[in-house]
Amino acid sequence: MNRRFLGQLAVSLVAVFAATGALVAHAADEAPDALVKRLSTDVLNSIKADKSIQAGDISKIVALVDSKIMPNVNFQRMTASAVGPGWRQATPEQQQKLQDEFKTLLVRTYSGALSQVSNDQTIVVQPLRAGADGSDVVVRTQVRGSGDPIQLDYRLEKTPGQGFGWKIYNLNVMGVWLVETYRSQFAQEINAKGIDGLIATLTERNKANAKKS
Numbered sequence: 001m002n003r004r005f006l007g008q009l010a011v012s013l014v015a016v017f018a019a020t021g022a023l024v025a026h027a028a029d030e031a032p033d034a035l036v037k038r039l040s041t042d043v044l045n046s047i048k049a050d051k052s053i054q055a056g057d058i059s060k061i062v063a064l065v066d067s068k069i070m071p072n073v074n075f076q077r078m079t080a081s082a083v084g085p086g087w088r089q090a091t092p093e094q095q096q097k098l099q100d101e102f103k104t105l106l107v108r109t110y111s112g113a114l115s116q117v118s119n120d121q122t123i124v125v126q127p128l129r130a131g132a133d134g135s136d137v138v139v140r141t142q143v144r145g146s147g148d149p150i151q152l153d154y155r156l157e158k159t160p161g162q163g164f165g166w167k168i169y170n171l172n173v174m175g176v177w178l179v180e181t182y183r184s185q186f187a188q189e190i191n192a193k194g195i196d197g198l199i200a201t202l203t204e205r206n207k208a209n210a211k212k213s
Contacts, residue, residue: 032128032137032139032156032166033125033127033128033139034125037123037125040123040125040141041122041123044121044122044123048118048119048121058107058108061107062107070103072166072167072168073167073168073169074157074159074167074168074169075099075102075103076095076099077157077169078102078168078169078170078178078179079095079098079099079102080095081169081170081179081183082102082179082182082183082186083098083183083186083190083195083198084183084186084187084190086186086187086190086195086198089195090195094195094196094199097199098195098198098199098202101199101202101203101206102182102202104202104206105202105205105206105209108206108209108210109209118145118146120145120146121143121144121145122143122144122145123141123142123143123144124141124142124144124149125139125140125141126140126141126142127140128140134158135157135158136155136156136157136158137155137156137166138153138154138155138172139153139154139156140152140153141153141154150173150174151172151173151174151175152171152172152173152174153171153172153173154168154170154171154172155168155169155170155171155172156168156169157169186198189201
């Protein structure tokens with residue numbers, strides 16, 4: 001994937017993940033596609049107005065992730081899916097370290113591209129796809145602006161009894177699923193070095209990214 005594609009991926013990723021920021025208050029009585037349309041527009045406008053986020057301020061990005069994104073993402077499921085079969089063999093401590101390092105990796109990988117959010121970008125929600133029992137949906141959207149539209153799909157699961165109805169657990173940008181992309185990378189590390197080796201690799205990558213920021 002080239003630099004421009006990664007930048008657009010980052011814009012879409014943060015806009016849509018952050019779009020779930022007010023999910024707690026509304027998801028119980030709002031369809032997921034209507035929810036995404038309203039919230040993604042609101043948050044995209046907020047990003048455009050925040051010069052610090054656009055400039056790649058890591059502290060602002062982390063605050064955004066912690067306060068708005070993480071409470072509304074099933075990040076344990078996302079990390080477990082990215083790690084693959086090795087997740088079940090990991091200890092609770094290793095699983096927590098994997099989640100922490102994976103989160104840091106995503107934040108630092110995509111934070112620099114927020115400056116690419118342009119004032120003409122909008123979110124258009126397309127018809128969703130629901131599973132047989134309606135508890136798992138794919139909401140399809142497009143990020144539209146001056147360039148070519150960016151197709152963005154993401155999966156949500158219904159989580160009754162947790163205070164709100166929907167959580168994100170995977171994201172697809174232009175045919176590329178986030179979890180599956182990392183799964184292939186992580187599998188190579190686990191096969192060569194085991195779970196601790198993957199943790200060490202992620203830690204070193206995050207340290208290297210921190211030095212660049």
